[in-house]
Amino acid sequence: MASRTVSSLGGLFLLLIAWSYSSAVPLSHQGPRLDLGYGWSNITCTTCKALVLALDISLQVESNMDLVAEVAVKVCKTLHLAEADICQQAVQLFKQDVITAWVMSVLRPSEVCGLLLGTDCGHWDIGSDWNITLPPVPKPPIQPPVPPPPGSPTSRVLFLTDIHWDHSYAPGAPATCKEPLCCRSQSSSDGHNPAGYWGEYSTCDLPLHTIQSLLQHVASNGPFDRVYWTGDIPAHNVWEQTRTQQLDALRTITGLIRKYLGPVPVYPAVGNHESAPVNSFPPPSVYGNLSSHWLYHAMAQEWEEWLPTPALETLRTSGFYTTKIAPNLRLVSLNMNFCATENFWLMVNYTDPAGQLQWLVGVLQEAENNHEKVHIIGHIPPGICLKSWSWNYYRIVNRYEATIAAQFFGHTHLDEFEIFYDEETLSRPLSVAFIAPSVTTFINLNPGFRVYLVDGEYPDSSHMVLDHETYILNLTEANKMPSVAPQWTLLYSALDTYGMKSSYPSDWDQLVQRFFWDDRLFQIFWFLHHKGHVSEVCEEACKTDLLCILRTGRSNDPQLCKDLNHKGKTAKRRKSLC
Template sequence: MAAGTFFSVSLTVWALGTGLSAAPSPALTPELGLSWKNISCATCRAIFTGLDIALQLNNNLDEVAVLASEVCVRLKLAPRDICEQAIALFKHDMITAWINSILKPSEICGLMLGIYCGHWDIYSDWNVTLPDKPKPPVIPPKPPQPGAPITRVLFLTDVHWDKDYIPGSNPDCRDPLCCRKGSGLPPKHRKGAGKWGEYSKCDLPLSTIENMLQHLQSRHFDLVYWTGDIPAHNVWHQTRKDQLLALNTITALVWKHLGKVPIFPAVGNHESTPVNSFPPPFIHGNESSAWLYDAMVEAWKDWLPKEAQETLRRAGFYTVKVQPGLRLVALNMNFCSHENFWLLVNSTDPAGQLQWLINILQDAENNGDKVHIIGHIPPGLCMKVWSWNYYRIVNRYEGTIAAQFFGHTHVDEFEVFYDEETLSRAVSVAFIAPSVTTYINLNPGFRIYLIDGNYSESSHSVLDHETYILNLTEANESVNPKWVLLYRLREAYRMETVFPADMDNLISLFLRDDGLFQRYWFLYHKGHTAQVCKEACKTATICALRTGRADDPALCKGFHKVVMFRETQNLWRGRRMC
């Protein structure tokens, strides 16, 4: 294969792989007209072996992009127009990052196809530095006294507003995102996209998002945590202007309906363009993320103090005191993301975020404060070395970190963290809330966390949570849709408390009680799935609940039956590419 062709296929695989193959889980993934099944490990390695040769030959990127589009079409990764637009969008940033990286073919194939195809974590030897101060004695959490104050936290994530959503359009189009301008009309046997949303590979119209916020306006909340992914999934055709329009439009709506409540946002992986493109702060000029962070500071300045605005502007993360005795940390989880190709340049604690987090936690410990951590991508889906360092931090500060909250996967799940010595004692839980969007085949939804309230000696721990949905089957037959309670955590699983040990016990119950697990599977999909999760699916799903530390087989050792390795890897890879 000529060097130019190698280069073109490399660009095709990267752009289409990182940009378009997003899916919450294998159970939710429809046939999008593109697939990794067209690329074998051997082909992947051959492609990226040729990339360095191609770069040395100094090919014209425009000429290579034309050839890459043809490769994309021939591999049936996407329709021609999608191939052309995706490659044009990704080519500059991806090649700039690649040129500055030292990634080997086996490593990038492991990154893109899974660890069965190669080792992908090229910076496996860095560690954050923890203070010498000994860890305080562990005090098991206790439920508050009856009548103690409760803090109600509204949690929103993965809104994914599609400004081109058109009711009546084709929900089953050939493109990776449907129900929109360009999707065409549905076939005669299929209803068109619903007014309020659709069970398909579709995002939400603005009317549904505003209807949700109008509903929420009449309810009482003390805090709002909002963990990103504002734009739609048309990632092959997004400009900075499009992304800023989404940011400002949805921020204005949230402010209009919830502005009286303290609101704390975090950045998602879809806020940038190209998608997942978040250079570390040492990348300057047009390639930097300054255009996005500056816009976020301007949009959110009334919610965040000056100190928080400074770190948000620099690298997309911040901390703020939200109540007496309670500090919030909003992380930029794109600095741990497999799909952030800028980390090919250097993934060693990008932006110094984890070391910064340690300093915040140590200060909180010194002052007797508790900390809530919010972010978009769950820690168990991060790059291995980042995830293991984060796990170590959570272990050290388990007495200070009262709760963790994430989104990204679009489904309803959690990750339990265990003590590093034995991997048997649960020390923390990362709650992962379902999406506002329907993408893919889901009801719209939001969550309310009930937290130990604002009083002296409060644990600020999660006491329960409630998940609400818009049932699209009923809503699309109505002018005034109803947002209804889907379930309460404690009630659904007959739990007295929901502390880390309780969530670990729940995982054990799922192993023994298949009926209870299938209920979890139904709620995992926000009340919309006809599939029964059996055998390898069940094992992989339960294993994910134990995996707050990425790529650690020891976390699931000893409780599962023989499981198809690919099933587990596909579940994890699907969860991480939303």
């Protein structure tokens, strides 16, 4: 009886680890999907619920942790959830964090299995009943945006996200392999497709020399007024990462950005891959060795040349901050890990973790009082956050639409956006969350970066995005001559390519409508969505799903896509990708 119980516990623990691990691997919701050969079909709903119940009972005894971990490795191998060595490494890496978060949580079997296996197995609706408090100050009258006066200054903002440097990338190594991340010196051979010198169209991240090439290019093609950098520095070898390795990646890439961009101010945000284990971001109430202080303090030390003291203080505590970056412009950098479905620590506290959204309300109200505009940056787009967090954020954007000039995110590795509408009718577009493509190639992409052209600093500037340009390194061409410095080229500019008069929320809403009726234009977007490298065709169901994503700034809201459904389509909400 005892051995059967331990086996069940190991299986459930493995499920929790596999959830955290697999959710760190981006599966393009429309593009090429990563198939590891290991699936959830090996776990039934009944088995899952039995494991959860057994785990609840057993983990009341602390000494069971190591025993559960040992059995979890065996279960992982038996069910072929990963390669044997990855099973071993992943369980040991995630063991303490996941089990501690589990013990501190109050989840029921139906909730956990609904999260892991889908709504057919149980109901996962954690955190649906909390709300932030808005001040009683009336919302200012709505003022539609107007183009800046002729000759007004424009700011150029360099945007970098999802760099994912793989220190083990090896040109010539197998580009297809049994592990979740290939093109590495230790990758197992699974074919005869060697990794290119500058990167590869596969489940591979980037070598350091490609990142240096990008930074050399932007350094010689400035000037830039500032840099927004929204995280995910380490590679996707999440089963073997240590805190030491994560900090080395942080210091290495920060040092290169400082080296090549010099005096240009840089404003970073925390990604979900910065921690070890991945997606492990406890609320500030968790102290000691399991807290995120080791990461936040290192970030504050590395970024102290870029941020003022008050910003560094909140960064050290919770990973978010605000700072004034121009006479009438304020920046807010959010820690979007406190909204992430993959952050297993939210099982402990999912009600506005770290008080971040209530803090954001205070920052925005003060900015409104001082007639400041605000740019918000973060890693994970709000439309794929936990539902209650996402809906509260949507409410905040609605209230402060006159103050929030722009929103910038990354994480999906793809080129897309999310439109925000007025809460009353869901028909008037009032804000856009721009989602920039990744620096990394993961999965099957060209390396890339973005430049935003923003209304500049002058009295009554809107500080809104006027246009954006996306640049790529065409790997097909670059890898033909590995000894020659590669050419980073303009892939497209939004206004020119899409024939837009301006880049305001109403323009992006109209563009989505044009995508629906003009399939030729939509297929151009589909190509650019993947940074100029895609082999799949996006047909009717795919198109409807993607149009729904573009219109959905808050998660799990069928109202935002009901007209698409009415036209005979089935709009699906995307899962968290990275």
